[in-house]
Amino acid sequence: MELLPAQQIAFQHMLDTIRANFERFGFLPIETPVFELTDVLLTKSGGETEKQVYFVQSTGALEQAKKPELALRFDLTVPLARYVAEHEHELNFPFRRYQIQRVYRGERAQKGRYREFYQCDIDVIGKDTLPFAYDAEVPAVIYGIFSQLAFGPFTIYINNRKLLRGLLESLGIAAEKHADVLNQVDRLGKQDRAEIEAKVAGHTSPEVAKQLLDLLTANSLDALHAFEPQNANFKEGLRELEDVYTSTLALGVPTTSLHINLAIARGLDYYTGTVYETFLTDHPKLGSICSGGRYDDLASHYTKSKLPGVGISIGATRLFSQLLELGLIKSDVKTTAHALVLNVETAMSHDYLTIANELRSAGLNTEVYGGTDKLGKQMKYADRAGVPVAILYGSRERDGGAIKLKILRENREEDVPRSELVARVRAICSI
Amino acid sequence: MELLPAQQIAFQHMLDTIRANFERFGFLPIETPVFELTDVLLTKSGGETEKQVYFVQSTGALEQAKKPELALRFDLTVPLARYVAEHEHELNFPFRRYQIQRVYRGERAQKGRYREFYQCDIDVIGKDTLPFAYDAEVPAVIYGIFSQLAFGPFTIYINNRKLLRGLLESLGIAAEKHADVLNQVDRLGKQDRAEIEAKVAGHTSPEVAKQLLDLLTANSLDALHAFEPQNANFKEGLRELEDVYTSTLALGVPTTSLHINLAIARGLDYYTGTVYETFLTDHPKLGSICSGGRYDDLASHYTKSKLPGVGISIGATRLFSQLLELGLIKSDVKTTAHALVLNVETAMSHDYLTIANELRSAGLNTEVYGGTDKLGKQMKYADRAGVPVAILYGSRERDGGAIKLKILRENREEDVPRSELVARVRAICSI
Numbered sequence: 001m002e003l004l005p006a007q008q009i010a011f012q013h014m015l016d017t018i019r020a021n022f023e024r025f026g027f028l029p030i031e032t033p034v035f036e037l038t039d040v041l042l043t044k045s046g047g048e049t050e051k052q053v054y055f056v057q058s059t060g061a062l063e064q065a066k067k068p069e070l071a072l073r074f075d076l077t078v079p080l081a082r083y084v085a086e087h088e089h090e091l092n093f094p095f096r097r098y099q100i101q102r103v104y105r106g107e108r109a110q111k112g113r114y115r116e117f118y119q120c121d122i123d124v125i126g127k128d129t130l131p132f133a134y135d136a137e138v139p140a141v142i143y144g145i146f147s148q149l150a151f152g153p154f155t156i157y158i159n160n161r162k163l164l165r166g167l168l169e170s171l172g173i174a175a176e177k178h179a180d181v182l183n184q185v186d187r188l189g190k191q192d193r194a195e196i197e198a199k200v201a202g203h204t205s206p207e208v209a210k211q212l213l214d215l216l217t218a219n220s221l222d223a224l225h226a227f228e229p230q231n232a233n234f235k236e237g238l239r240e241l242e243d244v245y246t247s248t249l250a251l252g253v254p255t256t257s258l259h260i261n262l263a264i265a266r267g268l269d270y271y272t273g274t275v276y277e278t279f280l281t282d283h284p285k286l287g288s289i290c291s292g293g294r295y296d297d298l299a300s301h302y303t304k305s306k307l308p309g310v311g312i313s314i315g316a317t318r319l320f321s322q323l324l325e326l327g328l329i330k331s332d333v334k335t336t337a338h339a340l341v342l343n344v345e346t347a348m349s350h351d352y353l354t355i356a357n358e359l360r361s362a363g364l365n366t367e368v369y370g371g372t373d374k375l376g377k378q379m380k381y382a383d384r385a386g387v388p389v390a391i392l393y394g395s396r397e398r399d400g401g402a403i404k405l406k407i408l409r410e411n412r413e414e415d416v417p418r419s420e421l422v423a424r425v426r427a428i429c430s431i
Numbered sequence: 432m433e434l435l436p437a438q439q440i441a442f443q444h445m446l447d448t449i450r451a452n453f454e455r456f457g458f459l460p461i462e463t464p465v466f467e468l469t470d471v472l473l474t475k476s477g478g479e480t481e482k483q484v485y486f487v488q489s490t491g492a493l494e495q496a497k498k499p500e501l502a503l504r505f506d507l508t509v510p511l512a513r514y515v516a517e518h519e520h521e522l523n524f525p526f527r528r529y530q531i532q533r534v535y536r537g538e539r540a541q542k543g544r545y546r547e548f549y550q551c552d553i554d555v556i557g558k559d560t561l562p563f564a565y566d567a568e569v570p571a572v573i574y575g576i577f578s579q580l581a582f583g584p585f586t587i588y589i590n591n592r593k594l595l596r597g598l599l600e601s602l603g604i605a606a607e608k609h610a611d612v613l614n615q616v617d618r619l620g621k622q623d624r625a626e627i628e629a630k631v632a633g634h635t636s637p638e639v640a641k642q643l644l645d646l647l648t649a650n651s652l653d654a655l656h657a658f659e660p661q662n663a664n665f666k667e668g669l670r671e672l673e674d675v676y677t678s679t680l681a682l683g684v685p686t687t688s689l690h691i692n693l694a695i696a697r698g699l700d701y702y703t704g705t706v707y708e709t710f711l712t713d714h715p716k717l718g719s720i721c722s723g724g725r726y727d728d729l730a731s732h733y734t735k736s737k738l739p740g741v742g743i744s745i746g747a748t749r750l751f752s753q754l755l756e757l758g759l760i761k762s763d764v765k766t767t768a769h770a771l772v773l774n775v776e777t778a779m780s781h782d783y784l785t786i787a788n789e790l791r792s793a794g795l796n797t798e799v800y801g802g803t804d805k806l807g808k809q810m811k812y813a814d815r816a817g818v819p820v821a822i823l824y825g826s827r828e829r830d831g832g833a834i835k836l837k838i839l840r841e842n843r844e845e846d847v848p849r850s851e852l853v854a855r856v857r858a859i860c861s862i
Contacts (some may be wrong), residue, residue, distance in 0.1 A: 001464075002462075002463060002464060003461070003462070004521055004522075005459035005460060005461055005522075005528065008459070008460045008461050008462060009459070012460055022767075022795050023767040023798070024791050024796050024797070025791070025797070025798065026766060026767055026768030026771070026797060026798030026818075028436035028439070028440070028766060028767060029436060029439045029440060029443055029767070030434070030435075030436055030439050031433075031434070031439060032433060032463070032548075033433060033547050034432075034535075034547055035546070050464065052489070052490075053489070053490055054487050054488065054490050055487070055489075055490070056485050056487055056494055056503070057485065057486050057488075057499075058484070058485055058486070059481070059483075059484060059537060059695065060537070060665055062499070068493070069489075072487070083433070087435060090435055091435075091436075092812065092815040092816050094802075096798070097436065101466065104465075106489025106490060106491070112612060114463075115466070115537035116464050116465055116466065123641030124801075130801075131801040131802040131803065132801075133774075133780065133799070133801035133802070134801045136784070137799065137801070140788075145792075159774070180644070205684075211690060226556075246781070247781065247784060250781040250784040250785055251669065251784045251785075251787065251788050252785075252786075252792070254786040292596065297732055333664060335457060335459060336453075336454040336457055336458065336460070337457030340819065343564075347806040348675070349564065349678070349679065350681040351626070353678060353681040353682045354439075354681055354682075354683075355570075356682065357682050357683040360455050360456070360575075360654070361683070365454050365455050365456070365457050366455070366456070366457060367456065367457030367527070368564070368683070368818070369553075370525065370561075370563075370565045370568070371525075371562040371564070372562065381523065384523040385523050420516050
């Protein structure tokens with residue numbers, strides 16, 4: 001993805017909003033190098049990840065046909081694990097970090113798939129244990145971000161893998177079949193129920209499959225409480241789920257934006273407790289725009305310490321390009337400048353610089369037209385640039401103690417006393 | 432360079448300040464992909480650059496032992512040239528862009544050399560021509576950045592390559608010797624003058640070498656005006672140099688921070704007019720911390736259009752690590768949080784979430800302690816985290832309508848009415 005400046009401004013606004021919300025909850029920034037040692041990066045991977053990795057070699061190494069020692073990160077989780085393991089004794093636990101960086105996947109370039117894209121992650125990492133209370137903070141962060149970004153109504157779905165596991169156990173489904181069953185469960189609401197039920201029935205009986213799917217699609221806490229027999233996982237998962245729900249409401253998230261959804265399983269075995277997904281109400285086909293969950297151990301490959309955590313990730317590049325295509329992101333701000341000082345009379349060029357300096361010192365982003373073109377051409381530049389205010393100041397204005405402002409979007413001019421310039425431009429730009 | 436969170440906060444502050452100043456002058460953001468086609472990237476290079484490039488291959492390509500098609504950018508100038516050539520018809524000229532991204536050099540890791548580092552660049556690119564007025568804006572941007580970053584006193588040096596060329600021509604030094612002579616000139620003030628003079632004399636005569644170096648080290652505009660014979664390059668260069676100087680002063684840069692320095696030549700042939708360097712007055716050994724200049728044509732390899740420009744670059748990663756070592760950058764802000772709500776009584780946990788939500792809604796970054804540890808351990812966490820204010824609220828405070836604040840850096844507590852909490856925390860954090 002390579003953007004023109006107007007789109008880049010919109011994208012930057014999105015990243016800034018995400019970052020501000022991460023910091024609003026006191027998360028700490030880190031950045032890790034784009035290179036990781038190949039051995040570190042591929043520790044966890046099965047074959048699939050390995051296929052998608054970009055290996056890196058300097059010219060010298062390439063000539064010697066060495067095996068590449070470095071590769072580009074493909075997510076922010078492996079670098080986080082390596083970072084926490086490496087700096088374990090210098091960090092304050094629970095370690096709350098955010099990370100907004102690009103990641104790389106060796107994919108064929110095609111629509112909706114990027115070889116390079118931004119991920120925006122937060123994680124809270126505990127040492128040995130991580131109190132459950134941190135699980136409730138995550139949906140509040142998600143809510144803060146997507147309310148401010150204003151892409152339209154959205155719902156944060158929460159569920160609990162412990163609860164699902166307890167339920168499958170109670171229904172007598174063998175542990176080695178859980179992954180397959182949960183993969184099917186994850187398709188509920190997206191694909192045909194009868195088909196899903198048939199596949200689940202293949203792992204148990206038609207009766208149990210029906211009972212399971214009825215319970216999961218009912219989304220009723222009462223029905224869950226009435227379910228028997230409840231084993232330890234079931235009870236703890238249910239308690240956690242209810243606790244995340246009520247705590248998130250206490251953090252100011254409205255019930256309209258937060259739903260328990262028992263069919264959210266999140267494919268990965270990685271998650272062990274609370275899980276999160278987020279959907280734009282009017283655009284369910286985009287899939288989850290922000291997902292995550294609780295996991296038992298971040299960095300077992302890199303340290304003997306047990307590091308449980310909870311976190312979420314936003315794939316900002318993909319989301320941005322989808323929303324741009326849907327018209328939900330407008331790139332109507334085309335410039336960082338609030339004002340453009342035109343060159344009305346070249347002899348007065350130092351006056352223009354003084355005016356620009358005045359505006360900039362007052363926090364107004366200001367550009368000065370550097371050429372000596374006719375005013376018509378200068379106005380055309382101003383128009384294309386999309387600058388809110390053009391400033392015209394010639395000897396006539398100077399002698400009258402005034403200054404002329406052109407408000408481009410309203411296509412009108414006004415004269416203001418020279419001394420009121422800054423205040424007036426601030427007012428026009430609502431600063 | 433991989434930083435701990437407190438240092439990362441300081442580094443982020445540096446990048447934010449640079450970006451804010453770029454935008455203060457109405458520069459537009461762009462980002463380009465980290466990958467460029469190898470053919471594009473190596474167009475300009477001699478052998479030296481090629482040695483320093485990182486080539487990139489996905490697993491599949493590597494297995495087939497193909498020649499790498501992609502490489503990582505080694506600066507932001509080549510990507511800019513490619514970007515402007517590619518999007519020429521969609522951009523508004525003069526195109527004023529800023530770009531803050533990492534670049535990659537295949538160097539051996541060693542102190543002060545990074546394989547991955549941030550560059551922060553601005554350039555104004557004209558189509559066919561670029562008015563000279565833009566040259567005067569650049570030192571004002573530099574001044575804005577380094578005043579705000581407050582690393583101590585600094586000087587922006589300006590010079591003009593046209594003036595130098597005219598001078599060498601007038602002194603009868605052959606054109607093919609200019610590059611060598613200017614390389615020597617660039618060493619003035621850094622190395623022994625006698626040695627430099629001897630080397631210059633090798634390209635001309637001892638008398639001319641002396642005359643040249645006397646003139647360049649005198650830094651006297653009067654002496655330059657008195658110099659004879661003045662050819663066209665000399666005259667135009669001198670006029671431009673004086674114009675940049677007076678215009679920059681009109682933009683509010685004080686004479687203490689802006690010096691004409693005729694010995695600044697900037698090795699590269701690339702620059703053709705104004706050149707800039709910036710030195711920290713108390714740390715000249717760091718070399719120039721922000722350099723650049725005017726060039727005739729940005730993208731002759733990629734387009735037939737002539738694209739003259741003027742720009743500067745800051746190598747942020749190297750600068751940051753040097754200043755950190757010198758103690759000029761303090762990483763004493765260790766957290767993004769203004770307040771930490773402690774868990775005084777677990778039964779009141781929803782009250783803590785409500786308090787956090789109140790503070791966050793008022794723009795205060797707030798963390799909630801998630802564990803049920805004893806208060807002593809919680810305070811220890813607060814201390815290590817470096818959070819300004821810890822908030823203690825138990826049933827005793829609740830019944831009295833008050834709330835207890837601990838201001839950690841002053842090691843004192845105060846009770847405030849519950850209703851004044853937000854205002855008081857804002858005041859303590861000077862927000």
